[in-house]
Amino acid sequence: MTHLAVFDWNGTLFDDTAATLKATNSCLRSFGRPEIDLHTMQETFSFPLIHFYEKMGVPVDEYLARADEEGSVFLKTYEEAATECAVMDGAFELLEWLNANNVHCMVLSNHLQHCLDLDVVNLGIAPYMKDISGNETKATITQGLSKQIRLEAYMKEKGFKAEKTFIIGDSHEEPELAKRLGILGISIAGGLLSAARLEKYKADYIIRKLHELRPILQKHWNLA
Template identity: 30%
Template sequence: MLRRYQHLIWDWNGTLLDDLQLCIEVTNSLLRQRRLPPLDLTRYHAVFGFPVRAYYAEIGLATTEETFKALSVDFISAYEARRLETRLHPGAEELLAAIPARGLTQSILSAYRHDTLCEIVAHFGLTSRFVALSGLDNIYAHSKAALGRAALARLGVPAAKVLMIGDTLHDLEVAREMGVDCVLVSHGHHPAERLRQGGVPVFPNLHALGAAFGLPAFQSSGSGGGGNGNLVSR
């Protein structure tokens, strides 16, 4: 799978960073403050998406621009206060370390604010694994499509030689807007049944992805775990 590519673009939250439980807990604290019913994992997986404002509206949290902006501040403040409670997904460090040996470079494209993205990547000692980190310049998580197109232009790598790896259907949408291939992992913010609607390979975790990449350290980790189609559509 890797032979056709020169560069991997990783999503951060949910793909490399396991922050699913933290996001649910922070969201539920906001819901409780407003006397709204909390989310369980099944409900969260069913409704979470981008733009985040639409997701907030779906669960009863934001209906106007003013309330959305205030809610975004509340969410980010609570999330940032606890972000160091998060951990990398199993296999993340090993996979990121193994990719360069195959001659590929790597970057991150995230809806996380750029400065905080750089800080937490550094916290985990991963900065040197990437040639670029690209995050948004705000906290509202509307979309990262425009950011992705700009990042791709800066990389100078042909789109046909780039693979994006994410955990949501938004990552797939962004990949398609960028004209790059995409695979998805289902250990993050969207479950496998939603991800499979995109018609691209879906893997249960990073170990399965590493095995599909043909990396020796991951060959005993199991199969590709449900990849369902050719690598994606440009």
């Protein structure tokens, strides 16, 4: 069985942190809460989103009652702002190298599936991916462990082994998921979480640019 490379989308392959911040502030305004800056978002953001908004002063009951509405507010603002964002520097070179080494690549994201499918195609990433896995409904985004459930099922269905799998992302989810599944966990700084905060989650590696990933995989997987 070949190796499996699992990529988060937002803030990992897609350099959209600015759009995420803008959309988050739209939701906070809708809840009557003050806007935040990038530093504050990177020091407080978490999944499930209900925990983040609770930190921002939004009562749990209020958030749950308006989760669908706020999901629509977020997506509308995000989609408008994301048109000014681009693929992360070094993404195409990395994916070309992985494909040349017959590594099975997939996207595993909390983004809505239909939006994710469009983004991956429009930004030219689709040809490099064997699968694109997002959330089917906005409600799912409020729940925990969605990524783990999907990845566990995918690895079991396709026969991928933990020792031949890695995951990379910009939040606490990826290192936590990596530990639970026994796979290589890599964090990329500069997205949802600051580098200092990522260190607390003890990923196997923390990188700042995608080009730093290749030598790590050459070391662990003996790729050419």
